Amino acid sequence: MKAAIIGGTGYGAIELIRLIQKHPYLEVGSVISNSQAGSNFSESYPHLSEIIEQPLEKFDVQNIAKENEIVFLATPSGVSSNLVPQLKETGIKCIDLSGDFRLRSPEVYETWYKHSPAPENYLNEAVYGLSEIYGENIKNANLISNPGCYPTASTLGLIPILKSNLADSDSIIIDAKSGVSGAGRGLSLTSHYAEINENLKAYKLGAHQHIPEIEQVLTDESGQPITISFATHLVPMTRGIMCSIYLKLKEKVTTEDVHQIYDEFYKNKPFVRVRPVGKVPATKEVWGSNYCDIGLHVDPRTNRLTIISVIDNLVKGAAGQAIQNANIMNGWDERAGLQDIPMYP
Numbered sequence: 001m002k003a004a005i006i007g008g009t010g011y012g013a014i015e016l017i018r019l020i021q022k023h024p025y026l027e028v029g030s031v032i033s034n035s036q037a038g039s040n041f042s043e044s045y046p047h048l049s050e051i052i053e054q055p056l057e058k059f060d061v062q063n064i065a066k067e068n069e070i071v072f073l074a075t076p077s078g079v080s081s082n083l084v085p086q087l088k089e090t091g092i093k094c095i096d097l098s099g100d101f102r103l104r105s106p107e108v109y110e111t112w113y114k115h116s117p118a119p120e121n122y123l124n125e126a127v128y129g130l131s132e133i134y135g136e137n138i139k140n141a142n143l144i145s146n147p148g149c150y151p152t153a154s155t156l157g158l159i160p161i162l163k164s165n166l167a168d169s170d171s172i173i174i175d176a177k178s179g180v181s182g183a184g185r186g187l188s189l190t191s192h193y194a195e196i197n198e199n200l201k202a203y204k205l206g207a208h209q210h211i212p213e214i215e216q217v218l219t220d221e222s223g224q225p226i227t228i229s230f231a232t233h234l235v236p237m238t239r240g241i242m243c244s245i246y247l248k249l250k251e252k253v254t255t256e257d258v259h260q261i262y263d264e265f266y267k268n269k270p271f272v273r274v275r276p277v278g279k280v281p282a283t284k285e286v287w288g289s290n291y292c293d294i295g296l297h298v299d300p301r302t303n304r305l306t307i308i309s310v311i312d313n314l315v316k317g318a319a320g321q322a323i324q325n326a327n328i329m330n331g332w333d334e335r336a337g338l339q340d341i342p343m344y345p
């Protein structure tokens, strides 16, 4: 099945191409670029020389629909909301990696993203693509809103304990750290080497656009309104997200009790690995893979649970989860094309 990729020279797109190239049922179709149309793909990305040699194309909705059966949009928020309606008119299936279709409320979107929301009928149609949780809805979807990177790590880490009813849901603190590729390929002070190297920065405190997304999912899954404290930090590394999550427990339970809940919840989910009691994951242990690894610890002195959840932001946090969703939509094995072993060291 041919897949078009829009936002061709960005990090999300390049990761999609890497994964699709090895996929048993998908192949790279049209690669669309706003800034580099007409040039050869390997001019932007020489590491793909002699692997993908094709021209980058300009956006032409009819041509995309004629040549491809599915579209991945790896475009910034505010751009996808404009392109998706045009594409959907042709009947083609879309998977959007931006934040444009994740929030159900247009008002909430405008508050946090600071630009106009997508048309409401598309917001209603979009299925939130957190693969492990919404697989049944994803099967029948024609428009997938792929989750954000921090929300993927945070919600997969929190949903089992919230569903168990053992968590004090007012006490959730998510302390999140990301590698710099999370900010995309565009150059800014945020991604300047001299600003990032040998440095650790907190950013967007209280204003991060992923706060309402995480709260929306946790509220849906727990059945009660959830408000979180969320702090994001930029770490001098290329890939990886670690969410260190803290919450108070309502009853006295042990680390072993909590492990049982998580092992049971994720027993048939091939991309979530719950680490054994006493072990916690590091970002390098999922590098280049579609895994979300989770470690758990209950401190008996404070009766708080610490959850460590790690992903590769470009794989499970973006392109990998998008492919996982395409697999589910098409009735393929959800692992198809995604069985890369993490690269170590």
Ligand SMILES: NC(=O)C1=CN([C@@H]2O[C@H](COP(=O)(O)OP(=O)(O)OC[C@H]3O[C@@H](n4cnc5c(N)ncnc54)[C@H](OP(=O)(O)O)[C@@H]3O)[C@@H](O)[C@H]2O)C=CC1
Pocket (backbone or CB within 6 Å): 006, 007, 008, 009, 010, 011, 012, 013, 032, 033, 034, 035, 036, 073, 074, 075, 076, 077, 079, 097, 098, 099, 147, 148, 149, 181, 182, 183, 184, 185, 186, 313, 314, 317, 318
């Ligand atoms: N990086 C990450 O870890 C994650 C990213 N995301 C989301 O995925 C999407 C892509 O992210 P990422 O690849 O990192 O971002 P990049 O900035 O690396 O790439 C986005 C690409 O979109 C295209 N683009 C930019 N502006 C416009 C425009 N006005 N009109 C049309 N196309 C435009 C450009 O490619 P070209 O000029 O070739 O068209 C650009 O390279 C974003 O919405 C991001 O928020 C989600 C989860 C994780």
Ligand SMILES: CC(=O)N[C@@H](CCC(=O)OP(=O)(O)O)C(=O)O
Pocket (backbone or CB within 6 Å): 077, 097, 098, 099, 147, 148, 149, 178, 179, 180, 181, 182, 183, 184, 209, 210, 232, 234
């Ligand atoms: C390190 C870094 O800057 N990360 C970005 C991740 C944003 C992203 O991926 O955008 P979506 O809202 O489309 O998910 C950030 O914190 O804003």
